[in-house]
Amino acid sequence: MSGPNAGPSTAVHQTLDQGLRHLASLGGDLVDYANSIGSILWSPPRVVIVGRLKAGKSTLVNALIGAPVAETAALEATNVVTIYSDGSPSRADVVGIDGRRYPVAVHRDERVHLPIDSPDVAFVDRWLPSAALRNLTLIDTPGLSTLTVANDAATRRVTIDGFEQTRTASIDADAAIFLFDAAPRRDELDFLAQLPFTPLNTLGVLSRADAFGEGALGRRDPLGHAAEHATRLSAQLAGTVEDVVPISGLMAQTSHTGMLTEQLAAQLASLQAMSPLDVTLMFDDDAVDGSLMPAVRDRLLGLLGEYGVINGRRVATGGAAALNRWLVDRSGIATLHRALDASTTRYAVLHRAHRILDRLDRLAFTHPAREQIRSLTAQLRATPSLHPVTVFEDYQRMLRTDPKAAVTDELRTVLTATSPAGRVGLPDQAPTHAVMAEAQRRLAMAHQRALATGSAAEDAAIVTLIRTYTPLSAPPAR
Ligand SMILES: Nc1nc2c(ncn2[C@@H]2O[C@H](COP(=O)(O)OP(=O)(O)OP(=O)(O)O)[C@@H](O)[C@H]2O)c(=O)[nH]1
Ligand SMILES: [Mg+2]
Secondary structure, X not given: OOOOOHHHHHHHHHHHHHHHHHHHHOOOOHHHHHHHHHHHHHOOOEEEEEEEOOOOHHHHHHHHHOOOOXXXXXXOOOOOOEEEEEOOOOEEEEEEOOOOEEEEOEOOOOOEOOOOOHHHEEEEEEEEOOOHHHHOEEEEOOOEOOOOHHHHHHHHHHHOOOHHHOOOOOOOOOEEEEEEOOOOOHHHHHHHHHXXXXXXXXXXXXXXXXXXXXXXXXXXXXXXXXXXXXXXXXXXXXXXXXXXXXXXXXXXXXXXXXXXXXXXXXXXXXXXXXXXXXXXXHHHOOOOOOOOXXXXXXXXXXXXXXXXXXXXXXHHOOOHHHHHHHHHHHHOHHHHHHHHHHHHHHHHHHHHHHHHHHHHHHHHHHOOOHHHHHHHHHHHHHOHHHHHHHHHHHHHHHHHHOOOOHHHHHHHHHHXXXXXXXXXXXXXXXXXXXXXXXXXXXXXXXXXXXXXXXXXXXXXXXXXXXHHHHHHHOOOOO
């Protein structure tokens, strides 16, 4: 990963890599286990896109990949979970809920023909060469809705631990993008609470920003209105998502998949003199004798939406490239990328490390070499570079057991800090003596709390907090 977090995540990576080498050096079948667990380490973090039926999930997936691979038909709903990874040649494996894999060809129209019935499919593993997928594996899911029970179950099956008691089928996601087009509903929030994520690795997306509020003909600009609403939602959902980013997936998809042509731009520009209302009427009513062929009109509307058609006309006079730039800019995709890079990916990397430690823990449980494996994981967890992973694991456990506890808050502060001062809740520029004093105060408080904890999760969390504050409470070594 790039950015300011490259340091810590690289250190996490190296430590885990050494640990796996050590595991392999124990010989026998542990070589295979080390390789299999290592493949998690060497693959990009996995981000699952979830949300209500028709919220625009597949459209956003296409925009992020930069190719129209996920189906977004207006009438047909996505009915299987699909994991998009970087790889050549373009191909797919259909994975059944019994764990069996069926390699299948991918047709030119991008359709994957299922060799088994869709209710028997756990997910489709889809590889295609894509620079965007090199940093992030994207997982498209069927929409949550009681209207499409089978689709709803398909998503829950692979995201919620213990749903239908199937474990083989998990998609092992490291972070989630949660899409909604108005305020999220109670049942959607309940679903999110069941996912194995923290608010730090869950990003909210207010989708269809171009049609927000009263839409393209309303009194307010829908994009501006959506941005304002997203800020409000972000505060309301602080315990659920890291942030809420408004986006027009449609504008992002059109501009990132090379769908605009000079001809379409010229056709759009030809409508420049019409009033917005007349444009809408022309696009609405087949009977009105418009200046464009119905097929062209449908194509423009499908690519740009009503907002894009009305407001893109003047820009389109500058040609397809200018129109494309305008779409990129208005879509909000840059903000989404920034949010994904800055926080989701950072915590997704910690989550991926947690998955690796979890696999080692489970291996220690069943393997004859359990003592050696256990001592290896204990050693790994005690390594300073893996400390953030331990903090993350404790935070995750505390969110389940006691989200309102003071230690839960402290763990979050430690996790989100970007400086030693930040770790004890002080501003980044706070002087060393102030940081030391505050660390000592927090250390004393942690010891105090250790005397009367409410749960095993809290016991563990306090040990982690003590490990965090101890080095900060002493003068820096010379
Ligand atoms: N105006 C507008 N339309 C959108 C946007 N995103 C998606 N759509 C349209 O909404 C419809 C559904 O989009 P999809 O991306 O298939 O939605 P989905 O969430 O994947 O739907 P399911 O998989 O069936 O749950 C399509 O006709 C899209 O063109 C958007 O940002 N703006
Ligand atoms: Mg879909």
